[in-house]
Amino acid sequence: MTTTQHPLGSGFGATSTAEEVIKGIDLTGKVAIVTGGYSGIGLETARVLRAAGAEVVVPARDVERARTALKDVPGAEVGHLDLLDPASIDAFAEKILASGRPLHLLVNSAGIMATPLARDARGYEGQFATNHLGHFQLTTRLWPALVAAGGARVVALSSRGIRFAGVDFDDLHFEHRTYEPFVAYGQSKTANALFAVEVDRRGQAQGIRAFAVHPGLIVDTGLVKHLDPAALQAAGALDSEGRPVRDPERQMKTVQQGAATSVWCATSPQLDGLGGVYCENVDISPLVTPENEAAWAGGDSVPGVLSRAVDPEAAARLWEVSERLTA
Numbered sequence: 001m002t003t004t005q006h007p008l009g010s011g012f013g014a015t016s017t018a019e020e021v022i023k024g025i026d027l028t029g030k031v032a033i034v035t036g037g038y039s040g041i042g043l044e045t046a047r048v049l050r051a052a053g054a055e056v057v058v059p060a061r062d063v064e065r066a067r068t069a070l071k072d073v074p075g076a077e078v079g080h081l082d083l084l085d086p087a088s089i090d091a092f093a094e095k096i097l098a099s100g101r102p103l104h105l106l107v108n109s110a111g112i113m114a115t116p117l118a119r120d121a122r123g124y125e126g127q128f129a130t131n132h133l134g135h136f137q138l139t140t141r142l143w144p145a146l147v148a149a150g151g152a153r154v155v156a157l158s159s160r161g162i163r164f165a166g167v168d169f170d171d172l173h174f175e176h177r178t179y180e181p182f183v184a185y186g187q188s189k190t191a192n193a194l195f196a197v198e199v200d201r202r203g204q205a206q207g208i209r210a211f212a213v214h215p216g217l218i219v220d221t222g223l224v225k226h227l228d229p230a231a232l233q234a235a236g237a238l239d240s241e242g243r244p245v246r247d248p249e250r251q252m253k254t255v256q257q258g259a260a261t262s263v264w265c266a267t268s269p270q271l272d273g274l275g276g277v278y279c280e281n282v283d284i285s286p287l288v289t290p291e292n293e294a295a296w297a298g299g300d301s302v303p304g305v306l307s308r309a310v311d312p313e314a315a316a317r318l319w320e321v322s323e324r325l326t327a
């Protein structure tokens, strides 16, 4: 059954933290993989899932740095994986499958933003390859373990950056247009949202449900490393002393608040039987309408998702293209 892109009235909101939304949920016996689980939103997600009893595995391109970052998350496992290296993704997935463990929760939190133009060894544009294709390959390779869970959830970290661009199927890798860092980010984050739609459609019969998440604006993570702090100040995200501005009503959140929607999507019984939707502020987002699109685009206080980011036809097309690109 298709879930409508309409808020549930979860009772949580922009100020809710990951710890608050998971309260009372016991994940003993569940296995979770959190990509990017050694920094920012992913690290807080991994910490909270582990504290609720899940076995947590964090794939990392820098295993030693991940071990250090996870020193306060006792029992978290680290494995090697670089989303830009297809062989490492296959090797990581094979190890998980060989262990015979089912996979109940897959949170795809790793990501890069607004990087200078870079191409991977296949010539693919770096943000699309990291944020979407790497996660596509990982999720599809892990599919048997998700099926084995008999009720798995996949969470795809998207972003309000969907406003910068849809998926340009005619020029995914900026071979025929000028590279713009935020257009490339927007394309990759729209792809993340569409991916959740198609994972959910294909996975439902096998008990796999998927959700896309906009976590909010959290400037004290590693994501902003390619941005000029002066630009963040000009945008009002940092104060005059360079400290993060907190205003959850405008989605300017702490890491703990930023991880709340991911954790809710991964674990909440409120979402049982639902999927294929984009979420923010710990609820399903409404669709942006022609009436509120200008307000939505002009400020972070209006929640919503553009219809092009949850369009089932685009989602199906993206899946087929991604299969070819990662074959």
Ligand SMILES: NC(=O)c1ccc[n+]([C@@H]2O[C@H](COP(=O)([O-])OP(=O)(O)OC[C@H]3O[C@@H](n4cnc5c(N)ncnc54)[C@H](OP(=O)(O)O)[C@@H]3O)[C@@H](O)[C@H]2O)c1
Binding pocket: 035, 036, 037, 038, 039, 040, 041, 042, 059, 060, 061, 062, 081, 082, 083, 084, 108, 109, 110, 111, 112, 113, 130, 157, 158, 159, 160, 161, 214, 215, 216, 217, 218, 219, 221, 222, 223, 224
């Ligand atoms: N922060 C925000 O305001 C915000 C807003 C909207 C959406 N998001 C989304 O939320 C997610 C988490 O972002 P964050 O703010 O927590 O950023 P972060 O602190 O930079 O965390 C990103 C993680 O992704 C990992 N990563 C990047 N490239 C990788 C690769 N090739 N292979 C494996 N891992 C890789 C990073 O590892 P390294 O340290 O090795 O690079 C890091 O652990 C991202 O998908 C982002 O697009 C964030």
